[in-house]
Amino acid sequence: MTSLLTLDLSSNVGWTLGNVEDRGFAFGSHQLPKTGEDIGAFAEAYDPWLSRMIQGVDHVVFEAPILPPQTSLQTLRKLHGLCWHTEYVAKICDIKCGEANVMQIRAYLGRGFMKKDEVLAAVKRYGFDAGTDHDAADAIAVRLFTLEREYPHVARKMNLDLGQLGATANA
Numbered sequence: 602m603t604s605l606l607t608l609d610l611s612s613n614v615g616w617t618l619g620n621v622e623d624r625g626f627a628f629g630s631h632q633l634p635k636t637g638e639d640i641g642a643f644a645e646a647y648d649p650w651l652s653r654m655i656q657g658v659d660h661v662v663f664e665a666p667i668l669p670p671q672t673s674l675q676t677l678r679k680l681h682g683l684c685w686h687t688e689y690v691a692k693i694c695d696i697k698c699g700e701a702n703v704m705q706i707r708a709y710l711g712r713g714f715m716k717k718d719e720v721l722a723a724v725k726r727y728g729f730d731a732g733t734d735h736d737a738a739d740a741i742a743v744r745l746f747t748l749e750r751e752y753p754h755v756a757r758k759m760n761l762d763l764g765q766l767g768a769t770a771n772a
Contacts, residue, residue: 605661609739617741617744643682648686651687660747662701663699701747717738724745
């Protein structure tokens with residue numbers, strides 16, 4: 602059985618973890634410390650957390666970062682550093698790793714542009730209540746998208762027809 606870790610990479614990392622066939626997978630978010638321009642300290646905080654989370658995992662998928670027009674160089678370096686480091690750790694641990702485009706993920710949920718609250722509502726319709734944790738909801742969306750795209754037999758078995766969810770979201 603394949604263990605899947607999905608990530609919404611930011612200073613508050615959303616995550617899901619569990620077997621691809623398990624609807625009862627774990628999810629949540631992990632707050633990284635505010636480090637200002639100290640990118641090394643930011644990386645130092647992410648590494649042990651990721652190293653613990655990735656143990657026993659077969660596949661990692663993270664949401665590709667989107668960059669608002671007014672993004673500082675430090676924020677860019679932090680976001681891309683999280684991606685780089687995730688891929689690096691997966692590589693040295695011989696774990697399959699990939700990224701998913703946020704617009705494609707949200708198109709599967711209903712439409713390409715969705716606000717954070719709409720993502721929360723969409724994943725809740727599938728029975729995954731992240732409360733008000735937008736980052737966990739984004740990680741759940743990455744997981745649902747990954748199941749549909751890379752494990753379609755599992756998505757069908759779990760009745761995860763994202764197309765129907767999209768029809769519901771647009772109704």
